[in-house]
Amino acid sequence: MSSASPAPSESSASSAASASSAQPAARTAVQPDGTGGDARTQVRLRHELTADPARLTCALLLAVAATGGTLALPLLVRRIITDFSAHRALGTDVALMCVVAVCGALAQAVAGMLLARIGERMTYRLRTRIMEHALRLPLPVVRAQGTGELTARITSDALLLREVVDVATQLPLAGLTVVATLFVMVWIDWVLTLVTVLALAVLSVLVLLILRRMKVNVGAQQDAVGRVAQRFTASLEALATVKAYRAEPVAAAALAGDADRLRAIALQGGRLSTLVPAVLTLGNQFAMISVILTGGARLASGDLEVAAFAAFLLYLLQTVPSVSTLATGFGRLQGGLAARDRCNDLLALPLEAGPHDADRPVPVPVPGAPAVEFRSVSCTHSGSDHPALRDVSFTTAPTGLTAVVGPSGAGKSTALALIDRFVQPDAGSIRVLGHDSRVWPLEALRARIAYVDQAFTLLEATARENLQLGRTRPASDDELAAALAAVGLTEDVARLPYGLDTVLGRASDLSGGQRQRMALARALLSDAGIVLLDEPTSQLDGLNEQRFRAVVDTLALTRAVIVVAHRLSTVQHARHVVMMSQGTVVDAGEHDTLLSRCLPYRELVASQALPVR
Numbered sequence: 171m172s173s174a175s176p177a178p179s180e181s182s183a184s185s186a187a188s189a190s191s192a193q194p195a196a197r198t199a200v201q202p203d204g205t206g207g208d209a210r211t212q213v214r215l216r217h218e219l220t221a222d223p224a225r226l227t228c229a230l231l232l233a234v235a236a237t238g239g240t241l242a243l244p245l246l247v248r249r250i251i252t253d254f255s256a257h258r259a260l261g262t263d264v265a266l267m268c269v270v271a272v273c274g275a276l277a278q279a280v281a282g283m284l285l286a287r288i289g290e291r292m293t294y295r296l297r298t299r300i301m302e303h304a305l306r307l308p309l310p311v312v313r314a315q316g317t318g319e320l321t322a323r324i325t326s327d328a329l330l331l332r333e334v335v336d337v338a339t340q341l342p343l344a345g346l347t348v349v350a351t352l353f354v355m356v357w358i359d360w361v362l363t364l365v366t367v368l369a370l371a372v373l374s375v376l377v378l379l380i381l382r383r384m385k386v387n388v389g390a391q392q393d394a395v396g397r398v399a400q401r402f403t404a405s406l407e408a409l410a411t412v413k414a415y416r417a418e419p420v421a422a423a424a425l426a427g428d429a430d431r432l433r434a435i436a437l438q439g440g441r442l443s444t445l446v447p448a449v450l451t452l453g454n455q456f457a458m459i460s461v462i463l464t465g466g467a468r469l470a471s472g473d474l475e476v477a478a479f480a481a482f483l484l485y486l487l488q489t490v491p492s493v494s495t496l497a498t499g500f501g502r503l504q505g506g507l508a509a510r511d512r513c514n515d516l517l518a519l520p521l522e523a524g525p526h527d528a529d530r531p532v533p534v535p536v537p538g539a540p541a542v543e544f545r546s547v548s549c550t551h552s553g554s555d556h557p558a559l560r561d562v563s564f565t566t567a568p569t570g571l572t573a574v575v576g577p578s579g580a581g582k583s584t585a586l587a588l589i590d591r592f593v594q595p596d597a598g599s600i601r602v603l604g605h606d607s608r609v610w611p612l613e614a615l616r617a618r619i620a621y622v623d624q625a626f627t628l629l630e631a632t633a634r635e636n637l638q639l640g641r642t643r644p645a646s647d648d649e650l651a652a653a654l655a656a657v658g659l660t661e662d663v664a665r666l667p668y669g670l671d672t673v674l675g676r677a678s679d680l681s682g683g684q685r686q687r688m689a690l691a692r693a694l695l696s697d698a699g700i701v702l703l704d705e706p707t708s709q710l711d712g713l714n715e716q717r718f719r720a721v722v723d724t725l726a727l728t729r730a731v732i733v734v735a736h737r738l739s740t741v742q743h744a745r746h747v748v749m750m751s752q753g754t755v756v757d758a759g760e761h762d763t764l765l766s767r768c769l770p771y772r773e774l775v776a777s778q779a780l781p782v783r
């Protein structure tokens with residue numbers, strides 16, 4: 171068989187393809203061929219927070235103004251006490267105090283609204299980036315991650331990350347408040363300030379020790395949330411089977427096990443987080459007792475005035491919420507950082523197509539070249555210890571019907587998945603329209619191929635949108651009607667509540683056979699020159715199977731149609747039959763030729779009670 175390397179005449183992209191084909195074969199089978207994990211795709215909190223600098227600056231300035239107002243209040247109290255003792259008028263002092271209090275509250279409210287907007291925009295950007303990245307991951311990677319796990323990144327992880335916005339602005343302000351308060355306290359009485367600082371230092375060390383453990387715990391909690399979401403999603407997807415086998419208790423017990431593990435981890439986290447306010451209260455009480463004892467002694471010795479002591483106590487009371495904000499804020503920040511790490515783990519997974527894949531030149535199909543050609547292809551699915559395909563070679567004509575047949579597990583679906591580059595070969599090459607499939611930019615390759623999978627998947631979208639998936643230009647109503655008529659779906663679609671504009675899935679779902687025919691109509695409407703059909707007749711009745719044959723024959727007049735079929739009656743008229751078994755091609759040729767020379771094919775035909783001669 172010829173080499174896996176593309177011909178020298180092919181574009182520079184081919185050298186990249188050759189390079190990738192030269193990689194060690196072991197686990198490259200279903201590894202992505204794109205690059206990923208680009209530092210630019212990672213969530214960088216500072217970058218995210220400063221994405222709207224004008225709004226952030228406004229919010230910070232307003233928050234600083236609100237903090238300034240709070241800081242000024244005890245000084246005004248001191249002035250009122252002094253004026254009160256001196257029997258001076260208090261009108262101006264009280265008015266000033268009211269103005270400072272109202273302006274401070276207003277500034278705080280507006281700053282909060284601006285921060286909410288910044289936070290929600292950041293979460294929106296993050297969610298859309300994660301969802302788009304997940305959609306562009308290689309299929310085997312998505313399967314390995316699990317849909318529930320991936321969903322948890324845009325739900326609970328995104329919410330934890332959202333908190334970082336509030337915290338990231340609260341922390342510097344709380345720090346500023348504490349430092350500024352300490353400066354004023356030093357100005358009032360440095361001895362009392364020293365006592366306060368010593369108490370706060372002991373408190374900080376204890377809180378930091380707790381926070382370090384909290385970050386680890388939040389990471390573990392998010393992983394556990396992901397596992398519960400994953401198992402729950404999988405159970406709901408298999409709900410009919412679960413119900414049919416009365417497996418609700420088994421499924422519920424497994425879910426309860428996961429939920430219990432989550433509970434245990436969350437309980438540890440809960441204990442750690444309740445320790446923080448307890449330590450804070452204790453520390454503040456020690457600071458207060460020390461200050462009152464020292465202040466009392468200094469009052470008695472005449473080193474401190476009553477008004478100054480009252481102001482000092484007010485400042486001390488004011489530092490309590492700021493210190494508390496610092497401690498709980500650092501706790502929430504740990505949660506946000508753990509969520510960021512989980513999001514970055516996902517964003518680091520390499521995409522199917524590299525960043526410059528779309529910039530590569532699109533090859534021009536070679537006139538007369540086979541639509542698809544397998545050259546000594548081997549492929550092992552990730553997680554499997556045996557190859558699904560071994561040294562497979564076959565060719566399909568530019569137009570006409572090719573049937574891929576063989577017993578279950580022979581590797582037929584894997585062969586189709588390789589053509590669409592859902593998985594990568596360990597060795598060998600697949601050529602599409604005369605070029606190594608890796609030379610094609612992924613989008614351009616898939617635009618040439620219509621694929622009907624075994625599940626006849628429909629998106630949760632209208633029937634019209636489902637039919638037009640992958641089309642470069644919208645289909646006219648006449649084209650849609652013709653495609654529906656060809657697969658015998660005209661009346662079924664007319665019966666839907668809103669006809670073609672009915673959203674499929676959920677309430678308005680279709681039967682298995684109807685879905686199958688919708689998927690076939692979609693292939694019919696596509697602009698693709700190669701049509702891959704995986705088990706397209708498994709749920710069709712006799713009449714619809716006949717219709718299917720007619721549709722496929724029409725398609726095969728102008729396109730290359732490759733059909734994986736168990737029911738040989740639907741493909742025995744194929745111009746070309748590829749007989750596979752245990753990951754290899756046993757024989758290939760016309761139906762009659764194979765009948766005469768290929769025993770496994772004869773046995774397959776005989777097993778379906780079809781005439782062998």
Ligand SMILES: Nc1ncnc2c1ncn2[C@@H]1O[C@H](COP(=O)(O)OP(=O)(O)OP(=O)(O)O)[C@@H](O)[C@H]1O
Binds near residue numbers: 583585
């Ligand atoms: N996602 C996967 N992960 C691991 N192994 C897989 C995966 N998909 C298929 N395989 C294995 O690869 C081999 C070929 O499977 P494939 O689905 O290609 O066979 P098939 O001929 O299409 O079978 P069937 O007619 O039953 O659909 C089988 O041994 C199967 O267990």
